[in-house]
Every structure is written in C-alpha cells, then in structure tokens.
Amino acid sequence: MSEPRAGLHTTSLTVRYGGVVANADISLSVEPGQVVGLIGPNGAGKTTFVDAVTGFTACTGSVELDGQSLDGLPPHRRRALGLTRTWQSGELFGNLTVAENILVAARPGGAGALWRDVFGRRDAAGKAVVGRALDAVGLTGVAGTLARDLTLGQQKLVGVARALAGTCRLLLLDEPAAGLDSNESLEFAERVRSIAAQGPGVLLIDHDMSLVLGVCDVVCVLEFGKPIFTGPPAVARTDPAVVAAYLGAPMETVDA
Amino acid sequence: MTTLLEFAALGLGLGAVYIGLSTGLLLVYRATGIINFAQGAMAMWGAYVFARVQDDGELVLPIGTIWFPEPPGTAVALLVGLANAVVLGVLAHYLVFRPVRRAPALAQVVVSIGLMVALQALAVIRFGPNSIQVESILPTGSIELLGATVPLRELTMVAIMIVLAAAVWAYLRLTASGRATRAASENERGAVLMGFSPDRLALIALVLASLVSTMAVVMGGSLTGLSPANYTLLVVPALAVVLIARLESIGLAVAGAIGLGIIQSELSLLATRSWWPQWAQSGLDQVLPFLLVMIILFAFGKRLPARGSLQSVRLPDVVVPRFVPWKAALLVGIAVACLVFFTPSYRFGLTTSLIIAILALSYVVITGYLGQISLAQSAFAGAAGFALSKLTTAWDVPFPIAIVVCATLAAALGMLVALPAFRIRGVQLAIVTIAAALAIERFVFDNYSLTPPTGNPIGRPTLFGIDFAIREGRNLARLEFSLMVLAILVLMVLLFVRIARGDTGRAFLAVRANERAAASVGIDVRRTKLIGFGLSAFIAGVAGCLIGYSRGELSAESFSVVVGLSVLAVAYLGGITSFGGALVAGVLGPLGLVYTALHSVFDMGNAYPLITGIGLILTAVLNPSGIAGETRHQVEWVKRKLRSGRAAPPAAADAAPAPVPAEKPRETTGV
Numbered sequence: 001m002s003e004p005r006a007g008l009h010t011t012s013l014t015v016r017y018g019g020v021v022a023n024a025d026i027s028l029s030v031e032p033g034q035v036v037g038l039i040g041p042n043g044a045g046k047t048t049f050v051d052a053v054t055g056f057t058a059c060t061g062s063v064e065l066d067g068q069s070l071d072g073l074p075p076h077r078r079r080a081l082g083l084t085r086t087w088q089s090g091e092l093f094g095n096l097t098v099a100e101n102i103l104v105a106a107r108p109g110g111a112g113a114l115w116r117d118v119f120g121r122r123d124a125a126g127k128a129v130v131g132r133a134l135d136a137v138g139l140t141g142v143a144g145t146l147a148r149d150l151t152l153g154q155q156k157l158v159g160v161a162r163a164l165a166g167t168c169r170l171l172l173l174d175e176p177a178a179g180l181d182s183n184e185s186l187e188f189a190e191r192v193r194s195i196a197a198q199g200p201g202v203l204l205i206d207h208d209m210s211l212v213l214g215v216c217d218v219v220c221v222l223e224f225g226k227p228i229f230t231g232p233p234a235v236a237r238t239d240p241a242v243v244a245a246y247l248g249a250p251m252e253t254v255d256a
Numbered sequence: 257m258t259t260l261l262e263f264a265a266l267g268l269g270l271g272a273v274y275i276g277l278s279t280g281l282l283l284v285y286r287a288t289g290i291i292n293f294a295q296g297a298m299a300m301w302g303a304y305v306f307a308r309v310q311d312d313g314e315l316v317l318p319i320g321t322i323w324f325p326e327p328p329g330t331a332v333a334l335l336v337g338l339a340n341a342v343v344l345g346v347l348a349h350y351l352v353f354r355p356v357r358r359a360p361a362l363a364q365v366v367v368s369i370g371l372m373v374a375l376q377a378l379a380v381i382r383f384g385p386n387s388i389q390v391e392s393i394l395p396t397g398s399i400e401l402l403g404a405t406v407p408l409r410e411l412t413m414v415a416i417m418i419v420l421a422a423a424v425w426a427y428l429r430l431t432a433s434g435r436a437t438r439a440a441s442e443n444e445r446g447a448v449l450m451g452f453s454p455d456r457l458a459l460i461a462l463v464l465a466s467l468v469s470t471m472a473v474v475m476g477g478s479l480t481g482l483s484p485a486n487y488t489l490l491v492v493p494a495l496a497v498v499l500i501a502r503l504e505s506i507g508l509a510v511a512g513a514i515g516l517g518i519i520q521s522e523l524s525l526l527a528t529r530s531w532w533p534q535w536a537q538s539g540l541d542q543v544l545p546f547l548l549v550m551i552i553l554f555a556f557g558k559r560l561p562a563r564g565s566l567q568s569v570r571l572p573d574v575v576v577p578r579f580v581p582w583k584a585a586l587l588v589g590i591a592v593a594c595l596v597f598f599t600p601s602y603r604f605g606l607t608t609s610l611i612i613a614i615l616a617l618s619y620v621v622i623t624g625y626l627g628q629i630s631l632a633q634s635a636f637a638g639a640a641g642f643a644l645s646k647l648t649t650a651w652d653v654p655f656p657i658a659i660v661v662c663a664t665l666a667a668a669l670g671m672l673v674a675l676p677a678f679r680i681r682g683v684q685l686a687i688v689t690i691a692a693a694l695a696i697e698r699f700v701f702d703n704y705s706l707t708p709p710t711g712n713p714i715g716r717p718t719l720f721g722i723d724f725a726i727r728e729g730r731n732l733a734r735l736e737f738s739l740m741v742l743a744i745l746v747l748m749v750l751l752f753v754r755i756a757r758g759d760t761g762r763a764f765l766a767v768r769a770n771e772r773a774a775a776s777v778g779i780d781v782r783r784t785k786l787i788g789f790g791l792s793a794f795i796a797g798v799a800g801c802l803i804g805y806s807r808g809e810l811s812a813e814s815f816s817v818v819v820g821l822s823v824l825a826v827a828y829l830g831g832i833t834s835f836g837g838a839l840v841a842g843v844l845g846p847l848g849l850v851y852t853a854l855h856s857v858f859d860m861g862n863a864y865p866l867i868t869g870i871g872l873i874l875t876a877v878l879n880p881s882g883i884a885g886e887t888r889h890q891v892e893w894v895k896r897k898l899r900s901g902r903a904a905p906p907a908a909a910d911a912a913p914a915p916v917p918a919e920k921p922r923e924t925t926g927v
Contacts (some may be wrong), residue, residue, distance in 0.1 A: 093771055104759075104777060
C-alpha cells in the first residue's frame, strides 16, 4: 500500500451467520465529504454491513479508516477514532436527557474522567458541544427533555446529533429518515449534505428512495448480501440489474 | 480406594439434597423466568415443621402452634411437613412472585432475596437459631460394595430424589401443562395464544418445586441436622448445579448434583491429608461451586437461554443528585445535635446507621447507577475490615491512611468480581456474586489460619493527637468516633455526588440503559463496569473499615452474606437509585437508629430481619423506587399542585418530567 487513503474503505468484507452469508465480499469506499447511499431490499444485509464496519458483528476482510486498519478493534475504539453510527431503532439512552445523550458521546468516561469528576473543576464546554450537535440536525428546545419522551422522528435526529458529538470522521446513518414526514425528510437531506460539506464522509441507508437518490454522490445496491451495483444515482435508476432486483419497475414510475 | 468409595457414598446424601433444590430452582425458572433464591429457605421451613411434629407432636405455624395429642408418627409428620410446603408454594406464588412476573430482573432477584431473608428470620424466631437433630425416616444399616461399607441411608436418599426428579421431568415432558410450561419459557406470548395461563403454570411449578425441595431437605436434615442458616444458603451450590444444567435439563441437573456432592465429599477427605495446605481447609465446599459457576458462565454465559416475556417494567427512577449546601449543612447539623444529645445506646444506633448508609451507597453506585446486581458488597466490606485488622495491629499503619489502603484493596477485589460481569448480567450476575461472597466468607473470613479465632483486634484510630476510638473505659459510644464517622459519610456522599453528576455517572447510566448503544457512542463498557465495581467496592470497603473500628475487634459474622443481603434489602427499601435512599437505608438498617428505637420500646428479639425481609418484598412489589423515591414523588406532586392548582394523583410510577430540569426522574427498561 502506498499513500494512507482518507475516508472509509472496506475490502472483501464478508459476514457469515452459520451457513448464511449476510454480506458477501463487499468492497466499498466513502471519501471524506462524500455521501454514499447503501440501498437494497429488506434482508439484503445493509444493517449487517454497518454492524460489521462498526465492530458489532464479526467479519472477514478488512475495514480501514483514514489509512488505519480497524480490524479487530472493539466498537468503542472505532468510535473513538471517529467512526460513528446511528441505529435503525434509535437506541437512545431513554433515561438521559437529550443533552446528556450527546454529552456522553463527547465524553465517554474512563479513568481520566473519573479523576476529573472527583478532583477537577466543572467546565461549561459541554454546553457548546451539545449546542453544536443539535444545531447540525436542526433540533431546538429539546436539550432538557428525556430521550424517551421524544417522538420517533426526533429520536432519530438526536441519534444523528449524538453521532456527530466528539470526533466524527465518518458517519453511518441507518435509516435516519424513517419516522420523518416528506417535508422533514427534504430538510434532513439538506442537513446530510451540510454535514458532509464540513468534512466527514456519510454512508446513508434508507428506504426513502427520493432521499437516497437525491442526496447521494454514489449509491451501492445490495441484493442477498452481494453488491450488484455501485455508481452514480442517475445510473442506478436505469440499471437493469438494480431495477430487477430492487425497484421492480423503472425508477421514474416509483418517483412519480 | 475403599475410603474414596466410602466418601463418595457419603457425598450422595449431599448430592440428593442438591437434586431436590436444583430441580425446584429449574422448575420455577422454566415456569416464571425467576431464579428463586429462597428455594432452600422454603424447603427448610417444611423440613422444620416435619421435624417438630415428628419429635414432639408440635405443629409450628408462622404464628401460633397446634399440638397433636401425642406425637403422630413419621408418616403423618411427613404429610404435615409436605402440606406446609404446598401452602408455602401457593403463598409464594400469589404474594411474592406473581406480582413481579413482569418486573425487571433486579426486582425479581430482590423479591426472592426478601423471601429468603424473611423465611430465615422466621425460622430463627419459631424454631431457634441452633441446629436441631432430625430423626431419620430412612433405613439405617449398610451394604458392602467393592470392599467398602456403603450406608443404605445415602443410597435410599439419592434413589428417592432421582425418582422425584424423574417425576418432574415427566411432568415437563409428558403432560400438557408441562409442555406448555416449557413452551412458555421460550415464548410466553405463544403460550398465552395457545390458551394456557402462564399464571396457573407458575402456580403448579412453585408448588411442585416446593414439594420436591422440601422432601430433599427433610431427608438431608436427618444427616446434618437442621439450622436456619445452612439450608438457606445451600441454594448457592444448587444454583451452580442449575447452571451446569444450562437452566434447562433436569437430567443434567441430577448428574451435576450427584457429581458436586461426591466431589465435595472427596475434597473434605483430601483436606485432612497431611500434604494439604492448612490455610486451604476452610470453606472448600463453597469455593468449588463458585469456581464451577465461574467456569460455566465464562464458557456458556452468552448461550444460556434468556426468557422471552410479554413486557417489562421500568427500573426505579434515577435523579441526578445535586449538592445543596444549606440542605447538607442542615442535615449535618441535625446529625451532630443528635449525636451530642443522644444517650450512648442511641448514639451507637445512629452511628451504625451512618455506617450502613455508606454501605448502602455502594449499592446505589453498582445497582442504581450501573444497573449491575452485586450480592458481594458485604464481602468487599469484610475484606477491607480484616485487612484493617492486619494493617493497624501488625504494621501500625496510621488511621486515615489505613482506611484508604484497605478500601483500595476492596476496590481491587471488586474489580476482580467485575470480570464475570463482562460476559453476563442480570440474574446470572446475581448468582456469580452471591457465590463469590459465600466463597470469600467461608474461605477467608471463617478461615482460622487467616483470621484467628482468638480475635482480630483493630488499632485505635488517632489523628493529630485526638483519639477517635469508639470505646474508652466504660464509655462504649464515644462522641469523637461518631463525629468521625459522620465526617467520612459526608465525604463519601460528596464523592458520590461529584461522580454521579460527572462524565462517569453519565457513562454508568448509559451502560445501565443500553450496553450496545453505549459501546457505539465510544463508552468502553468493560472499563466502565470495572470502574463501577471498583468504586462501589471502595465505598463498601470504607464502610467495612468503620464497622471494624466500631466493633474494635472483627468477627466473620459482621460480614456474612446474610448481613450483605439485609443491607441490600434496606438499600432497596430506601431507594436504590439515590444517596437519599442510602441515608434512609442507614436509618432502617440492622442495629441502626430505627432498630435501636424499636428495641428500647419492646423486645423484638430476632423479628427485625423478618420485618426488613417483608418490607423488601412489599417495596419490590408495590413501589420499586423505594421510600426516598416515593417521598420525592409526593413532594413533586405537591409542588405541581401548588403551581397549577390542579390535582393529579400521586403515583409511584409517575414518570412526568419534573419542573426543574436538573431533577428529572429517569427510568429505563431491563437490567
């Protein structure tokens, strides 16, 4: 290997559950500032891919972030290196406020934190972190609300804000727009673009085709765990394999 | 070889008791998803009833006694004893387990521990604390086998228990309701849809389990005698057997029970050999089950079946604590005034309360914040206490430093016990920690080569020329000591508040809420658990040192597993999620202020643990946020009402956000 490559790169990533191959030989790249869409029918292995990349599922092949290999690292170490994710089901800490959900991601504890808690002085830096993260997803007035009291759409957005807190070099979004109405969804597309514009690459999984095809620079289509297409969205709409596997009909009619 | 065989045969008796207890545990678990820590205590009650009816025709009830005109003979006595077991099973179902069937694992563990504490206390009150002899219902005599003399009694016992276990197996396999029980343990919703009432299945299981276990203890009692402590805690090795059986297989449970009984018996033989190290003779019978539990959980922890249930209830609320100087000053002022003006006996009671509050605070850290069930806090406290004895007498380490060193030692022990928590959680962790606590108690605290029976004196604490010892001549509760304890409690609460409000407390709560999500936001879940166990063991260690200083001399009884469970009981009663709850727990705790007050009014004898046990069950069933939480809800309700002039019913489960952002009640699902 020559230059350390910026961004996320997987090479021949494969996940097996027993005899079932959930992800087969996926080589995918997300450059900094790029938005890549990962689409495919239910059960195609999209979430499995995110789980494998973030270290929640064992896989073969290799995962690399900004030239550093992540293979064998546990999830929290990957997060510390800037690989952040959201969950399809939200997975917020329901017993913490929105602000605390974000703060805990920015300062995840540890021995040093224990020392600071006991002997250090309180600082106000946390507030700024929370403010920035909530601004990035366009949420206001919820910082003091318990996460479990939010609507599903809000929970998804807090999940994104939580993923942006601290170091974020690559953001994996697992169905972030489910639960948003179509206006909110458009707004959310804008926010994804502006997040990417600030540096981190974004991998976006969603069922909302207009969102994915509208916002992404590149889409990758999975079927039965195998990538069957990787390229610009405009090409994906008309690619016969994609249409047959996933869309069932040319994209124009779906969009209409 | 002959001796080996004879000891193996002796081990069959113990194995038979394990068959009874583990079959009962397994059956209850399959039907309810609850590990019944009171299985041994329940069985012991019926066995006691049997023994007394058989002995002198006295049918002892929880309250009152019925006399048979003359001792009615063994068969009738056995029937009466088993009838008691049935009634106990029914009562346990309706009053204890049914109300918490949808509760989080913590509440279920707590409720069965409450039952265990209450039954043991009741047995002490009704049957006395000492061991009684039980006349055997089994044939005496022996047979010759391979040159060894094998007693018939053990052989008959194990045969009877195998038959009973086979009957339970047949119930689960061959009857419709047994099959439904197995189905329900996989998927409760499915069983409901099939038209079975999980409730009735649970009732049948509890009664059957109580019967089988009681039968085992009735026979086992004739080998070893009955005492309230020994069969209550025999549930711990039985739990090891249940884990061997992967919480599923009766056949494996029977094999494991017999195997464990035989190995324990052989170990006791080996321990008498000259080459066996003297320091390793005590408590082997508890170390072995602990090692077994550890090995099994490490090997299979993830694959042990978890139960799919209909719904779960939220854990008690957590309130991020705030340090309010005037409130703190007021509380400290009241405490100082009480300590100054109280009579010595009340001063001692209040001082004990302050110490127990520290111990309860360690439960708040580990259970309330981190969501891990640890039943080993008394062992951490005891380890620090015994270390203190060595440090202050043998090495003359001065007073405040000695506490820090010993508490740090306890923290290290705590982090060691945290290792299994990497793999397991919930009730399985409760099993590991109670097995660890019992192993430490028997292997270390009761070990005369480590802690001499002549006593473990502790040096007098002095600082800057002031003597903080508790006794001076005839003064048995010196004010100096009490004030020192108060100062340390304040220090511990301050420490707790700083940590709970900081990054560490937030990380604890995140881990408690959702370990997977916690890892995904960068929290090192393992390290967080290590820190939590270390911190809570440190606080428990400080309490252990103060218990040491308050006694002047240590005994293992101060730190027994049962003491630890009683403190858990009051910690849960007070409210396991706030330091206010820990303070309430201190006031309620064994030998504390309330105890002293009640004791001076009327002689309670041994009723106090009974009251805490029942209180614990009631709290877990009715009001999971504890007394402190309930008071807070009432206060919030009054505040809201005053503000809006509009009434809303005060409820323990009231989850409405409080008006002050810093005081939000929180809760979460599932431990």
